[in-house]
Amino acid sequence: DAKTTQPPSMDCAEGRAANLPCNHSTISGNEYVYWYRQIHSQGPQYIIHGLKNNETNEMASLIITEDRKSSTLILPHATLRDTAVYYCIVRVTDSWGKFQFGAGTQVVVTP
Amino acid sequence: DAEITQSPRHKITETGRQVTLACHQTWNHNNMFWYRQDLGHGLRLIHYSYGVHDTNKGEVSDGYSVSRSNTEDLPLTLESAASSQTSVYFCASSVGQKAFFGQGTRLTVV
Numbered sequence: 001d002a003k004t005t006q007p008p009s010m011d012c013a014e015g016r017a018a019n020l021p022c023n024h025s026t027i028s029g030n031e032y033v034y035w036y037r038q039i040h041s042q043g044p045q046y047i048i049h050g051l052k053n054n055e056t057n058e059m060a061s062l063i064i065t066e067d068r069k070s071s072t073l074i075l076p077h078a079t080l081r082d083t084a085v086y087y088c089i090v091r092v093t094d095s096w097g098k099f100q101f102g103a104g105t106q107v108v109v110t111p
Numbered sequence: 112d113a114e115i116t117q118s119p120r121h122k123i124t125e126t127g128r129q130v131t132l133a134c135h136q137t138w139n140h141n142n143m144f145w146y147r148q149d150l151g152h153g154l155r156l157i158h159y160s161y162g163v164h165d166t167n168k169g170e171v172s173d174g175y176s177v178s179r180s181n182t183e184d185l186p187l188t189l190e191s192a193a194s195s196q197t198s199v200y201f202c203a204s205s206v207g208q209k210a211f212f213g214q215g216t217r218l219t220v221v
Contacts, residue, residue, distance in 0.1 A: 012125070032208065043201050043212030044154070098169075099210055101154035 004088045009106040012082075017076040020105055022088030025069045030092050033064060034099070035073045037084040042102070044087065047073065078109045114138075117202050117213035124220055129190040132216050134202030140181040142205040145169075145177065148215075154201065160185055192220045205210040 005023040012018040024033065024072040035047040048055055048062045050071075061074040076084055087104040115136040124130050134143065143159040146169075158177040163174045166177050170219030174196060189196055197220045203214040 036210075041215070043203070043214050046209045046211070050209055059194075072200075095216075098156060098159060100144075101155075103153055 004090060004102055006086075006088050006102065006105045011079045011107070012075075012107060012109050014080060014109055014111050015077055018078045018082065018109070019108060020073040020075075020086050020088075020107065021070065022073070023070045024088070024090045026100075027068050027090050028092070032092075033062065033071050034089040034091065035060070035062065036087045036089065036101075037082075038087070038104070039081075039084040047086075050088045073094070079106075080109050080111065083107060083109045087095065114153065114158065115202060115204055115213045115216045117200070117216050119216060120214065121217045122219070124192050124218070126192060126194060126220055128192050129158065130192050130198075132178065132187045132200055132202075132218070133134060133169065134187065134188075135183055136202075136204040136211075137183065138211070139182055140204035140205060140206045140211075143179070144203040144205070144210070145175070145187045147196075147198045148201060149198050153218065157187065157200075159184075186219055189218075192218075194220050196220050 034049040036044040038044045050062045064071045085104040118133045121157045144159040146154045148154045160166050160179040182199045200216045203210045
């Protein structure tokens with residue numbers, strides 16, 4: 001599975017959009033981009049995933065560049081409860097659920 | 112609601128003892144996984160299973176074993192606990208593109 005690069009930390013003001021970047025320059029054509037987050041002391045939580053089209057759900061939006069070498073997770077209106085470590089993961093669809101977690105981005109939402 | 116539960120949530124054990132951590136899911140997912148999480152290492156895969164009687168080693172499997180006798184459960188056994196196995200352990204199950212994680216078990220080996 002391709003490796004990802006994320007900034008180690010970022011701050012965001014409550015109520016503002018949080019834009020989390022992820023580089024995955026070695027991504028293959030059959031690899032999806034996934035985002036998970038881990039709130040302190042809890043298990044990771046699925047947020048969103050996509051292949052090449054932009055995706056949106058009730059939690060976030062995922063923007064994938066046309067060359068698929070990078071993506072951005074957007075939390076449209078950050079709340080204090082969005083403070084967490086966010087993981088960007090790329091994996092092939094036939095990996096049967098094996099996820100390789102990197103260090104992620106520590107996001108702190110401030111009042 | 113369907114869920115994945117781990118027990119116990121916290122455990123302290125002595126070096127050399129056998130320890131079993133339980134993981135139970137009610138989604139009827141075929142795929143189940145055990146990860147450990149340590150500062151500086153993130154989440155690392157220990158063992159995984161794609162179905163009943165199927166088990167596979169992950170990247171940090173030494174000193175651990177699993178068995179899958181039914182769809183719902185994947186217990187993780189530490190054969191002889193070592194201080195290096197002090198960690199937070201997460202169980203997960205998956206279907207399709209999504210994995211769902213338990214709340215974790217904090218294990219301390221003294």
